[in-house]
Amino acid sequence: MKKQRFLSIFLVVFLLAGLLAVPAAAAEEDAASFSYPTVAAKSALLVDGDTGQVLLNQNAHEQLYPASITKCMTVLLVLQAVDRGDISLDQTVTASQTAINLLTADSSSAGIKVGEQLTVEQLLYCVMVQSANEACYILAEVVSGSVDAFVDEMNAEAERLGCENTHFVNPCGLHDPEHYTTAWDVYLVTKEAMQYSMFMTLASTKTYTLPATNLSEERTFHTTNYLIDRWRATEYVYPYAKGIKTGHTSDAGYCLVSCAEKGGRSLISVVLGAEAVSENGRTDVKSFSETRRLFEWGFSSFDRATILNHADLVEQVPVTLSRRANYVSIHPAEDVEVLLPSNLTAEDLKQDIQLDADSVAAPVAEGQKLGTITVTDSDGNVYASVDLLAANEVPASRVLTILHKLQVFFSNPLMKILAAVIVVLALVLLIRRLRRRPSRYRGGQSYLTRRRNHRYHGRRRR
Numbered sequence: 001m002k003k004q005r006f007l008s009i010f011l012v013v014f015l016l017a018g019l020l021a022v023p024a025a026a027a028e029e030d031a032a033s034f035s036y037p038t039v040a041a042k043s044a045l046l047v048d049g050d051t052g053q054v055l056l057n058q059n060a061h062e063q064l065y066p067a068s069i070t071k072c073m074t075v076l077l078v079l080q081a082v083d084r085g086d087i088s089l090d091q092t093v094t095a096s097q098t099a100i101n102l103l104t105a106d107s108s109s110a111g112i113k114v115g116e117q118l119t120v121e122q123l124l125y126c127v128m129v130q131s132a133n134e135a136c137y138i139l140a141e142v143v144s145g146s147v148d149a150f151v152d153e154m155n156a157e158a159e160r161l162g163c164e165n166t167h168f169v170n171p172c173g174l175h176d177p178e179h180y181t182t183a184w185d186v187y188l189v190t191k192e193a194m195q196y197s198m199f200m201t202l203a204s205t206k207t208y209t210l211p212a213t214n215l216s217e218e219r220t221f222h223t224t225n226y227l228i229d230r231w232r233a234t235e236y237v238y239p240y241a242k243g244i245k246t247g248h249t250s251d252a253g254y255c256l257v258s259c260a261e262k263g264g265r266s267l268i269s270v271v272l273g274a275e276a277v278s279e280n281g282r283t284d285v286k287s288f289s290e291t292r293r294l295f296e297w298g299f300s301s302f303d304r305a306t307i308l309n310h311a312d313l314v315e316q317v318p319v320t321l322s323r324r325a326n327y328v329s330i331h332p333a334e335d336v337e338v339l340l341p342s343n344l345t346a347e348d349l350k351q352d353i354q355l356d357a358d359s360v361a362a363p364v365a366e367g368q369k370l371g372t373i374t375v376t377d378s379d380g381n382v383y384a385s386v387d388l389l390a391a392n393e394v395p396a397s398r399v400l401t402i403l404h405k406l407q408v409f410f411s412n413p414l415m416k417i418l419a420a421v422i423v424v425l426a427l428v429l430l431i432r433r434l435r436r437r438p439s440r441y442r443g444g445q446s447y448l449t450r451r452r453n454h455r456y457h458g459r460r461r462r
Contacts, residue, residue, distance in 0.1 A: 042273025
């Protein structure tokens, strides 16, 4: 009976262990199931628009040709000039012969003629909606006086923004072997341009009607961005897309920088060097389909999570030279919220605390930096690196401070040598002084001898 009872208990425990192991195995499988998509393009980048967190990086620093995505930089410089007051959006501009002569036969164009008058704002719509190259040349002359001077400003601005692998030759993106950039640099330029509300208005415009001018009738332009408009193609429209700019040449392939907003989140995507693939009588322009796929993946595969809280006391640092406290608590300098892959939670991350020193000497000021906390996942991906600050002040003890200063002073090797020299000099002076003291003997006789030899003769009588 005892053996049967033991076997029954053993079987129950075994079955329960098996049942408990299933969720654990499933959890491990879920943790390993998260994967990053491979984009059908030479380079791709997906960034959280709110925090700048990179969600996907596929050759984002590879030098490639940007084609008309170049026009994001051109529009940025024009809007900066407007912001400075150098020009105005309603300023009338006359198209010059030199600007129109730069237009090549294969360039995208708004049909602007020499001597035609348009406002700066109208030219900007021609650039961003119709992707008109001659409008870029005209605006370059307005802002900088010449196209060459404007290109110099483009390169200077790229350097200022931290674009380390970018060089511009023209303001429109016409192919040139020395005209190149990277997905990361495109992101930097676009992020800066997005600070201007006018840029986003231009970038998200689906259809623009250019009023009649002194030389042309009214013209209507439709955006080249298939993500936001069905006029050219219907299968790519993504309801959450907000622009931004397309580009295409035979050397650059199909390029697209875009942004999307959904559920209080925003994403910025860059795709360079994609192809147009034809199959079964249908052509798939990968710059659009892959960007849409990136957005769908980015919105569905990540969740917001607070991984650091400003109010949390994460460590205690020993304090010296104070009688008030032996330690001070430290906390993150700020709250940190990031996007985590759907298979991770904040509890899955590792916090690595690096103190500036093993201890800190009082006085300690509230908010004083005492270390750094870095948050990573099991693969070593860094999600945050934040300063650690003292939660309160700790006053110093005057007596302990003085003693410490004396200790430091005399611990100096030079001070030790000086002290040794002083001791030696003192000994020398003492020895010399002892040698110079008067003898206790006078006339060769001691005081006692003189005392014994002295006879009392009594009182003299007269």
